[in-house]
Amino acid sequence: MDTHHPLTRRYVRVRGRVQGVGYRWFVRESAEAMGLTGWVRNREDGSVEAEVEGEPRALDEFVRRLKTGNPAASVDDIECREAAPQGGRGFEIRR
Numbered sequence: 001m002d003t004h005h006p007l008t009r010r011y012v013r014v015r016g017r018v019q020g021v022g023y024r025w026f027v028r029e030s031a032e033a034m035g036l037t038g039w040v041r042n043r044e045d046g047s048v049e050a051e052v053e054g055e056p057r058a059l060d061e062f063v064r065r066l067k068t069g070n071p072a073a074s075v076d077d078i079e080c081r082e083a084a085p086q087g088g089r090g091f092e093i094r095r
Contacts (some may be wrong), residue, residue: 004044008054008085009038009051009083010081010082011050011079011080011082012066013015013047013049013079013088014027014047014078015075016047016075016078017073017074018051018074019047021073022070024041024042024093026070027050028093030066031063032043032091034061036058037055037091038050038092039040039092039094041095052091053088055084065087078085
C-alpha cells in the first residue's frame with residue numbers, strides 16, 4: 001500500500017499583531033517541527049507572509065497553529081492559497 005502523499009505548497013499571509021512578537025521564529029520552529037519547507041518574512045504593511053511546502057494534512061495543521069500558537073501575537077486574519085510546489089530544503093526567515 002502506497003502511503004506517500006504528494007507535496008503541496010501554500011502561500012499564507014497573516015494579519016494582526018504579528019510583527020515584533022517573535023512570530024516569524026514561531027512560524028519557522030513550527031514548520032521545522034512538522035517537517036515542512038519554505039520561508040517566512042515580514043511585510044511593510046505589518047503582516048507576515050510565508051510559503052510552506054509539505055503534505056496536505058501537515059499544511060492544514062500548520063495553518064491551524066498559526067492562528068493561536070504564539071501567545072504574544074494576535075491574529076486577525078489568515079489568507080491562504082495554493083502555490084506551485086518548488087521542492088527545496090529547510091525553512092528560512094527572509095528579510
